[in-house]
Amino acid sequence: xxxxxxLVLLIALVVVALDLARLRDLFAAAMLTGFFxxxxxxxxxxxxxxxxxxxxxxxxxxxxxxxxxxxxxxxxERVETGRVRNRIGALSAALAVAAMMLYATPDMPAYGDPTxxxxxxxxxxxxxxxxxxxxIGVPNIVTSVLASYRGYDTLGETNVIxxxxxxxxxxxxxxxxxxxxxxE
Amino acid sequence: xxxxxxxxxxxxxxxxxLMRAVRGPTTFDRILAVNAMGTIAVLLIAVxxxxxxxxxxxxxxxxYALLNFIGTxxxxxxxxxxxxxxxxxxxxxxxxxxxxxxxxx
Numbered sequence: 001x002x003x004x005x006x007l008v009l010l011i012a013l014v015v016v017a018l019d020l021a022r023l024r025d026l027f028a029a030a031m032l033t034g035f036f037x038x039x040x041x042x043x044x045x046x047x048x049x050x051x052x053x054x055x056x057x058x059x060x061x062x063x064x065x066x067x068x069x070x071x072x073x074x075x076x077e078r079v080e081t082g083r084v085r086n087r088i089g090a091l092s093a094a095l096a097v098a099a100m101m102l103y104a105t106p107d108m109p110a111y112g113d114p115t116x117x118x119x120x121x122x123x124x125x126x127x128x129x130x131x132x133x134x135x136i137g138v139p140n141i142v143t144s145v146l147a148s149y150r151g152y153d154t155l156g157e158t159n160v161i162x163x164x165x166x167x168x169x170x171x172x173x174x175x176x177x178x179x180x181x182x183x184e
Numbered sequence: 185x186x187x188x189x190x191x192x193x194x195x196x197x198x199x200x201x202l203m204r205a206v207r208g209p210t211t212f213d214r215i216l217a218v219n220a221m222g223t224i225a226v227l228l229i230a231v232x233x234x235x236x237x238x239x240x241x242x243x244x245x246x247x248y249a250l251l252n253f254i255g256t257x258x259x260x261x262x263x264x265x266x267x268x269x270x271x272x273x274x275x276x277x278x279x280x281x282x283x284x285x286x287x288x289x
Contacts, residue, residue, distance in 0.1 A: 065255040072262065
């Protein structure tokens, strides 16, 4: 029923990506990456990957825009990219990555495949799909896996990211203090 | 039926915002287009939730609306100060320069 919506969103994604490659104004490019992320988030929601969509909206559209603007504020007033030297190299690298992704895609089990791990009763995925609603009480399977079955794993990940954030902040604080002394 | 009509209207709005973001001509057109896209994304998620019979996506749309605000604030701060990491004192002094106002005694 919502097939046409998929089509429109994917075409819009391609259009934005092509325009991003064309743009030379970095501020406009930062804005357009936000646009791209929002389109991605909508598309992920529509194809039922609500958790991925949520991450995309928070990190892609929200945080990345802030980070890119922060990077732009450290650059000169006039922000433009230079001429691209190695066009053929960049294009072939992009095409190679695309080819690898397309090559890996058919390895995914087909939709509703009875031999896929989700449909094997002796695999943990079966339990996640069929029991998590009763065991955990969260309607979303991914959320119950992340926050309950693998809760300690998620706790560790959160600690790693928190530590990394603190370390970056400490490093940047040193840079800022040094620059302030230079200005005086 | 009404959800389909709403979704089609939203997609038309999305395409218009896309056109503005791509054609441009100034950066502010693009900022406005991204802002409009944020609103359209929120509404489209809400409508498609009803379209596919899962109105609990409404919560998701609400969180998106809150997240959009962060990006908008960053853009506004960048345009005004050309800097995102100003300390409070500098910002306050800048503001006092722009809006000289003394509190009544």
